[in-house]
C-alpha cells in the first residue's frame with residue numbers, strides 16, 4: 001500500500017496523463033501467493049487519478065515502477081493473471097542447470113508444502129485435543145483443510161518469464177557494458193598491471209577491426225583495492 005502506508009506521491013501510470021494518484025479504498029481482489037512451503041494472501045489499495053479518474057491497484061507495474069528501490073524491493077511477489085509467486089520461489093528458477101528443472105522445483109515445492117502442512121495439521125489436532133480435555137462437553141472438530149493444488153512446471157516457467165520482463169531494462173544495459181566485481185587475489189600493483197594489459201589487448205583488438213565496434217567497458221574497483 002504505497003500511498004496509504006508510506007504516503008508516497010504517485011502520478012497516473014497512463015502515458016498521456018500526469019495527474020496525481022489518491023487513495024480510493026481497498027482493492028477488492030485478494031491475491032494468493034505461492035511461497036516455498038505454503039501459500040499466503042496479499043491485499044492492496046485502489047489508487048485513483050485526480051485528472052482522468054482511472055483506477056489502478058497498488059501492485060500494478062505502472063505504480064511499482066515509480067517507487068524508489070527502497071520500497072519497490074519490498075514487493076514480495078511476481079503477479080500473473082490468476083496466481084502469484086513469491087520472489088524466493090522465482091530465485092530457485094534462476095539457478096536452473098542440468099537435472100535442476102522446473103519439474104524438479106515443482107517436486108521440491110510439493111515435498112516442502114506437504115511437510116509444512118503436516119506440521120500445521122499436527123499442531124491443530126494437538127490444540128483441539130487439549131481443548132476437548134479441558135471442557136466437559138464432547139464434540140468433534142472439523143478435519144484440517146486439504147492442501148491446495150500446486151501449479152504446474154509450465155506455470156513456474158511463465159512466472160520466470162514475467163520476472164525477466166520486469167528486469168528488461170537491466171538486461172538492455174548489460175548489452176552495452178561489462179560490469180563485474182574483481183576479487184583481490186594478488187597485490188594491488190599486480191592486479192592493476194594485469195588490468196592494464198587486458199585493456200591494452202582489448203584496445204588492439206578493437207583497432208584491428210575493419211568496422212567501428214561500440215564497446216563500453218566499465219570496471220568497478222572496490223575502494224579497499226585502491227588503498
Ligand SMILES: [Zn+2]
Nearest residue numbers: 012017049052
Ligand atoms: Zn490519469
